Amino acid sequence: MKILLTGGTGFIGSRLMSHLRPHHQVSVLSRSPNKVYQRLGHDIDALPSLDDLPDLDQFDAVINLAGEPIADKRWSPSQKTRICHSRWRITEQLVEKIKAGSNPPAVVISGSAVGFYGRQGDTLVDEDTHPHPEFSHEVCSRWEELAQQAETEHTRVCRIRLGVVLGAEGGALVKMLPSYRFGLGGPIGSGKQYMSWIHIEDVVNLILFLLEHEECNGAYNATAPEPVTNAQFSKTLAGNLGKPHFARVPAWTMKLLFGEMADLLLTGQRVMPVRLQQAGFHFRYPTLDKALKETLSAPRL
Numbered sequence: 279m280k281i282l283l284t285g286g287t288g289f290i291g292s293r294l295m296s297h298l299r300p301h302h303q304v305s306v307l308s309r310s311p312n313k314v315y316q317r318l319g320h321d322i323d324a325l326p327s328l329d330d331l332p333d334l335d336q337f338d339a340v341i342n343l344a345g346e347p348i349a350d351k352r353w354s355p356s357q358k359t360r361i362c363h364s365r366w367r368i369t370e371q372l373v374e375k376i377k378a379g380s381n382p383p384a385v386v387i388s389g390s391a392v393g394f395y396g397r398q399g400d401t402l403v404d405e406d407t408h409p410h411p412e413f414s415h416e417v418c419s420r421w422e423e424l425a426q427q428a429e430t431e432h433t434r435v436c437r438i439r440l441g442v443v444l445g446a447e448g449g450a451l452v453k454m455l456p457s458y459r460f461g462l463g464g465p466i467g468s469g470k471q472y473m474s475w476i477h478i479e480d481v482v483n484l485i486l487f488l489l490e491h492e493e494c495n496g497a498y499n500a501t502a503p504e505p506v507t508n509a510q511f512s513k514t515l516a517g518n519l520g521k522p523h524f525a526r527v528p529a530w531t532m533k534l535l536f537g538e539m540a541d542l543l544l545t546g547q548r549v550m551p552v553r554l555q556q557a558g559f560h561f562r563y564p565t566l567d568k569a570l571k572e573t574l575s576a577p578r579l
């Protein structure tokens with residue numbers, strides 16, 4: 279298959295590349311071809327922009343993961359604009375080019391996040407759950423709407439609503455580990471808010487699954503079937519490290535430190551991957567304990 283990948287230099291994209299490369303011909307759209315060569319290898323086809331392509335007819339599939347990191351900086355008005363536009367603009371461009379062709383890619387797999395649903399308390403969330411309007415919903419709903427515009431009788435669109443991705447090469451876990459290793463880890467706020475997570479290997483596998491299964495389209499919750507509360511997550515992580523987990527971080531401290539972005543950690547969603555399971559997708563890491571054990575055994579951690 280000939281695949282166009284955006285976000286290929288990122289945490290998920292680089293892991294995905296190591297699975298795609300042996301079997302497919304992949305071009306990576308990146309703001310920096312040098313980053314592509316350094317991270318992924320000098321033989322990779324790096325595209326600095328889509329401007330020189332009249333359409334995307336040469337590709338069989340598009341995987342769209344690019345976007346300004348959500349949790350790296352405080353959500354100032356300008357950072358919120360960057361978070362939105364980095365995703366919306368690239369998705370718009372992809373759709374324009376797909377529409378310009380006469381033999382468009384057969385499938386578009388486009389990123390989204392469980393933030394699509396906004397805060398949901400302990401309600402079990404499936405793909406049809408009514409979202410709560412807030413910033414994370416605004417980012418994801420427009421991102422998904424734009425991606426969905428690529429759909430025609432020739433092109434199916436799968437939108438993956440990712441939970442917190444657990445892996446040794448990046449993401450939230452790598453940021454949390456130092457405090458846990460110092461014995462300073464613990465629940466955040468009440469600890470009762472749900473966290474929907476997924477092991478990175480399952481993210482890669484579900485993208486490959488959606489690429490191959492021609493009957494799949496629409497929104498898919500990309501989370502393990504065992505969402506946990508923040509307190510359960512903290513206890514399981516600390517347990518796996520042989521460390522205590524009593525250092526509770528009060529909600530007001532989080533708000534003071536991170537402003538509105540603190541909502542990412544203080545509120546959550548209890549998401550179930552209903553449509554993936556109905557489609558027959560098998561999770562290799564269905565429980566948090568198994569996912570953490572595998573991740574923490576990685577030599578680089």
Ligand code: NDP
Pocket residue numbers: 284285286287288289290291307308309310313314343344345346347348360364365389390391392440441442443444448449450
């Ligand atoms: P990363 O932050 O690791 O990588 C995303 C890629 O997007 C980067 O490699 C970069 O590629 C590109 N990018 C970054 N900033 C911008 C920008 N301002 N404008 C255009 N492109 C940009 O993301 P992940 O791999 O962790 O996640 C992939 C997608 O999945 C993201 O969109 C993320 O929001 C979503 N997601 C991830 C979750 C997680 O836990 N990791 C959870 C939920 C959703 P380059 O520099 O080559 O252009």
